[in-house]
Amino acid sequence: MRNILSIIMFCSMTIFAQEAMPAGAELIEKMSDIMTQENSTAIMTQTITTSSGKQRTFEFEMFTANEGEKTLMRYLKPSAARGQAFLMLNNADDIWTYFPRTKRVRKLSSSSKNQKVQGSDFSFEDMGSGDSWKEEYVSTNLGTEKYNDTDCWKLESIGIPEQNPSYPKMAVFMRKSDFYPIKIDYFDDDYYIEKTLFMENIKEIEGVPTAIKMTMKNHSEGTETIMVTISITYHWEPPENFFTERELKK
Amino acid sequence: MIRKTFLLLLPIILFSQSNFFGYYEGEFDQLKFANQTYNYGYNKLRLDFEANPDDVVTIGANINIQKYFDNISWNLLDFLPSEIWQPIFQPDGYPEEMWIMEFPIALLDTLSLDNVYLKAGFKHFDLMVGKQQISLGTGYAWNPTDIFNTKQLLDPTYEQTGVNAVRAEISLKGRTNLDAILSPGKDWNESVKMLQLKTRLGRFDMQGTIGQYTWQRTQFNSTTFMVDEQNNLRTLYGGSVVGELAGAGVWIEGAWNQLENQEDFTEVAIGTDYTFKNSLYIIMEYLRNENGVSSKDNLDINNYLQYFMGETHSLMQDYLFGFLSYPVNDFIQLSLLGFGNLNDNSAALNPQISWNLFQDVDLIIMYNHFLGEDNTEFGVQDWGWRIRLRGYF
Numbered sequence: 001m002r003n004i005l006s007i008i009m010f011c012s013m014t015i016f017a018q019e020a021m022p023a024g025a026e027l028i029e030k031m032s033d034i035m036t037q038e039n040s041t042a043i044m045t046q047t048i049t050t051s052s053g054k055q056r057t058f059e060f061e062m063f064t065a066n067e068g069e070k071t072l073m074r075y076l077k078p079s080a081a082r083g084q085a086f087l088m089l090n091n092a093d094d095i096w097t098y099f100p101r102t103k104r105v106r107k108l109s110s111s112s113k114n115q116k117v118q119g120s121d122f123s124f125e126d127m128g129s130g131d132s133w134k135e136e137y138v139s140t141n142l143g144t145e146k147y148n149d150t151d152c153w154k155l156e157s158i159g160i161p162e163q164n165p166s167y168p169k170m171a172v173f174m175r176k177s178d179f180y181p182i183k184i185d186y187f188d189d190d191y192y193i194e195k196t197l198f199m200e201n202i203k204e205i206e207g208v209p210t211a212i213k214m215t216m217k218n219h220s221e222g223t224e225t226i227m228v229t230i231s232i233t234y235h236w237e238p239p240e241n242f243f244t245e246r247e248l249k250k
Numbered sequence: 251m252i253r254k255t256f257l258l259l260l261p262i263i264l265f266s267q268s269n270f271f272g273y274y275e276g277e278f279d280q281l282k283f284a285n286q287t288y289n290y291g292y293n294k295l296r297l298d299f300e301a302n303p304d305d306v307v308t309i310g311a312n313i314n315i316q317k318y319f320d321n322i323s324w325n326l327l328d329f330l331p332s333e334i335w336q337p338i339f340q341p342d343g344y345p346e347e348m349w350i351m352e353f354p355i356a357l358l359d360t361l362s363l364d365n366v367y368l369k370a371g372f373k374h375f376d377l378m379v380g381k382q383q384i385s386l387g388t389g390y391a392w393n394p395t396d397i398f399n400t401k402q403l404l405d406p407t408y409e410q411t412g413v414n415a416v417r418a419e420i421s422l423k424g425r426t427n428l429d430a431i432l433s434p435g436k437d438w439n440e441s442v443k444m445l446q447l448k449t450r451l452g453r454f455d456m457q458g459t460i461g462q463y464t465w466q467r468t469q470f471n472s473t474t475f476m477v478d479e480q481n482n483l484r485t486l487y488g489g490s491v492v493g494e495l496a497g498a499g500v501w502i503e504g505a506w507n508q509l510e511n512q513e514d515f516t517e518v519a520i521g522t523d524y525t526f527k528n529s530l531y532i533i534m535e536y537l538r539n540e541n542g543v544s545s546k547d548n549l550d551i552n553n554y555l556q557y558f559m560g561e562t563h564s565l566m567q568d569y570l571f572g573f574l575s576y577p578v579n580d581f582i583q584l585s586l587l588g589f590g591n592l593n594d595n596s597a598a599l600n601p602q603i604s605w606n607l608f609q610d611v612d613l614i615i616m617y618n619h620f621l622g623e624d625n626t627e628f629g630v631q632d633w634g635w636r637i638r639l640r641g642y643f
Contacts, residue, residue: 048580050579050580050581051579054581056580056581056606056609057609078609078610078642079271079272079273079610079642079643080273080609080610080612080642082271082642094453099407101407101409102383102385102407102408102409102410103383103384103385104385106388106390107388107455107492107493107499107501108499108525109494109497109498109499109523109524109525110494110497111494111497111498111499111524111525111526112525112531114527115525115529116529116577116580119577119580119581119606120580221579223580240373241374241421244421244425244427245427245448246376246419246421246427250371250376
């Protein structure tokens with residue numbers, strides 16, 4: 001009888017331990033579920049600060065669909081960037097840009113997807129890759145760690161070279177409570193931390209945890225970009241033919 | 251005319267959600283050629299207006315006010331090799347006092363309504379009526395399918411002048427669009443009629459174009475010394491493909507032009523671009539234009555006049571364009587632009603600095619160095635500077 005109880009207790013502990021220590025793939029799946037909603041539309045500001053302290057502020061509207069697979073960004077401010085727009089499809093593998101001054105649309109090659117968007121510390125891929133990191137990285141749960149007094153899972157994601165990931169490695173701190181990431185380190189080819197993204201002021205918007213402020217610090221260049229969400233809704237249905245060149249030029 | 255248009259637009263401006271924006275642009279140029287240095291420049295104000303009387307309707311207009319300073323009168327003959335103009339203006343056997351020494355051209359101050367249009371968006375198509383900028387094609391420096399514009403080689407991304415037209419962009423199945431353009435002329439033959447079918451196959455954007463209009467080309471009459479126009483019904487069959495190979499952007503844009511009173515010609519631009527991980531951006535483009543002249547020995551004054559008037563995309567047949575840019579930091583960019591005429595072996599090199607001085611204020615400083623013999627397209631000039639300040643509002 002005692003043996004049977006021991007076996008039951010052992011099995012329970014094993015199951016508990018498995019629940020308490022979810023696999024990296026499971027965590028990435030849960031994080032993706034919460035981070036990439038089916039559709040969304042938002043107005044955001046983007047403040048770039050250079051190493052010398054100079055600042056530029058942009059305002060843009062952003063539309064996403066199909067869990068971030070499709071993204072359309074259009075700059076509203078300042079005047080110099082007004083009307084400039086980007087259409088990113090297939091998780092930013094295909095990028096088109098529209099120049100309102102010349103009314104021209106140009107397709108950017110995929111070699112530019114890791115380049116800065118409007119000089120910010122966010123790349124096209126950071127903005128438009130959706131949930132592609134589920135396929136592009138192998139993730140391992142490194143265990144529990146506290147970050148800013150918050151209990152987090154620490155996740156290490158190593159890029160799969162054949163999938164052509166933007167970064168060879170990422171380290172994610174995600175809240176245990178809801179799997180929402182609050183800090184992501186992006187590594188360069190030499191495995192040094194190139195950039196860090198901080199997700200702050202996380203609020204429930206339409207039942208979805210949403211970081212109102214996102215700060216990307218570029219450690220190699222000493223620059224920083226802060227994105228603040230002015231308004232956002234996940235209850236948006238894109239009209240037919242929305243993610244096309246026609247809409248890009250509007 | 252502008253006053254009348256604005257009076258008509260006034261109710262819309264007052265009673266709808268309207269926006270005013272635009273920019274100031276000041277430019278100073280110094281150019282050395284024909285053993286002389288010339289200074290010139292301009293101050294320009296572009297004032298844009300946009301209103302939305304309805305959710306799906308946009309009314310837009312812009313006025314350009316441009317005032318030139320310093321050298322505003324030029325002698326066109328200074329820009330031409332002497333063997334082109336001397337036989338006409340200073341022919342052998344004519345007494346020297348009868349020689350014509352100059353062909354004056356002037357930079358005229360402008361106050362123009364550059365664009366004024368109404369755009370309506372429907373479920374399956376957008377309709378745009380009025381004077382509007384129409385930029386066709388995928389090439390960076392040259393667009394063989396663009397019959398409305400000729401780009402400035404030193405500044406290929408500068409905005410183009412508006413064209414009177416009705417344009418409908420119709421969404422067909424999937425990612426296929428049909429673009430129909432009608433730009434009215436004095437009669438049906440003179441009007442530009444154009445259809446463009448755009449679609450996407452795999453990772454490639456494709457476009458097929460057919461267009462017809464009367465091509466008006468400048469002809470110099472060496473008897474009357476007047477400039478006439480030569481009309482030719484032109485039918486253009488063109489297309490383009492844009493995509494990528496091994497991470498590099500690639501494109502080809504071409505057109506076969508069937509002419510009523512002249513030999514048909516083909517024009518093709520082929521290019522590639524690549525962005526390196528350190529943000530160095532490189533672009534190369536080659537143009538083959540059979541409408542150009544194959545050898546400098548065959549050039550005449552009409553070839554130059556037609557090129558200066560923007561009636562042809564190039565003076566000669568084969569050109570190479572290259573552009574390198576590198577962001578030093580978030581606000582300063584270094585670039586090197588170059589283009590070469592492969593037929594007369596002349597070239598221009600144009601290093602430049604673009605500096606975002608303040609929010610909405612850009613400064614561009616560029617130097618132009620021209621290479622080649624004196625009787626070549628670019629070699630006729632020596633060097634030049636350009637400083638351009640632009641402030642958006």
